[in-house]
Amino acid sequence: MSGGESSSHGWPDDVVEQALRRNLVVLVGSGLSASCERDGVRPPTWKALLAGLVDHLGITERKDEISELLTANRLLDAAELVKLEAKRVSREQDFFSYIRTAVDGRAGSNFDGSEWHDALVKLEPDLIVTTNYDKIIERSTGHGYSTHTYESERVAGDVRRRIPTLLKIHGSVDAIEDTILTRTDFTRLRLHGVHALSVLQALFLTRTVLLLGYSLGDPDIQLLLENVLGGRNESPAHYMLTQDSLPDYERDVLRYSHGVTTITYPSGEHERGLASLRVLADLVQSAKPA
Known part of the structure; x- marks a missing residue:
């Protein structure tokens, strides 16, 4: 694994510290859903x-x-x-x-969680944000998170009270007609998701974010980065666990425009990425009182 200052476990010290303090915000993309399978079928890209x-x-x-x-x-x-x-x-x-x-x-x-979701559960983040519509995270966490979509005006209250919170910033299959998919829909998101987007912006300016399951070719993450994540020197360091095939210019865009450092594993070897996430989750679990 490479990217950022890290210790022998391979993770930057900042990520580990924030994970142990339950201050790490985990941003989940379609790549994690695509790791799931049911009857030979996977969620699509x-x-x-x-x-x-x-x-x-x-x-x-x-x-x-x-x-x-x-x-x-x-x-x-x-x-x-x-x-x-x-x-x-x-x-x-x-x-x-x-x-x-x-x-x-x-x-x-319905699709159940994969081993990636098992590791996410062990990581125990207080706040999970996803651009996915599916309910895989809800099923994986036993519906133990207070769940909101972009139209909710109660996100800030749950976050402030440290209630485990899942924010589905582009909507949910529970209200499929209201999900965000098209360019017009993203305009609607900015209009009706003011509270949720404001909460995200505040959190991303004050807390460390770990991005999982994203490709910069996905328009959902492109727009979220542009609209929410602060530029370099305006927010804490953020991190993306991704394949090392990410082009250098895309890494530069992430680092210098959005303050996101890539933590990489060999391209196509997703088990290596999963092993890395498990290491971080195990560090959290080992720090819990006996």
């Missing part, structure tokens, strides 16, 4: 979700245009166009139903 919607809805009229947007990694624009096409052919409810099933599994056969 952003791009796979949109491509699946195109096929499921039978979109043909603007399919080439959507494909070009997906190829160019303009995923917010692709999502906007897919949603517009769903409305045009009166299949908006099918649009939302497909997303619910794709990310959370079929009713009665």
Whole structure:
């Protein structure tokens, strides 16, 4: 593992100290959900979700245009166009139903947490923030966290009282029509999520954040970094556990624009990343009173 000043356990001392004090904020992306499997099926990536919607809805009229947007990694624009096409052919409810099933599994056969989620549970963070819609974290934690979405105005109170809190900043399958997916939706987030975004900004300016399961190609993390995380020298150091295939220029963007240092493991060897997270979780568990 590399990135930042670290001790023999491989983690920067700041991360360990904040984890032991339960001051570490863990930001969870789609990569953790994608590690789950049920009956040979996994939750899709952003791009796979949109491509699946195109096929499921039978979109043909603007399919080439959507494909070009997906190829160019303009995923917010692709999502906007897919949603517009769903409305045009009166299949908006099918649009939302497909997303619910794709990310959370079929009713009665929902996705359960993976070994990554087991390690997250052992880490025992007071605050988990996720851009995922699924309920995998809730099931993994035994619904032991007070759960909020971006529209909640009670997040600050729970955080202040140190109640274990899960903030689903882009919504939940519980209210699938209100989830944030398209460029227009992100405008709605800034309008109706003022309280939640303000709480996040305050926390990220005062506490250390660990990002898990993210790729900079995902528009959800791009926009969250731009709208919430402070720039360098304006916030504590933040960290992302990621593969070492991340290009140098993307590491520079993370470090110098958002104050995020990468902690890396060999590309494709996700078991090495999991082992690293387990080490951090074990440090937390070993520090608990007997």
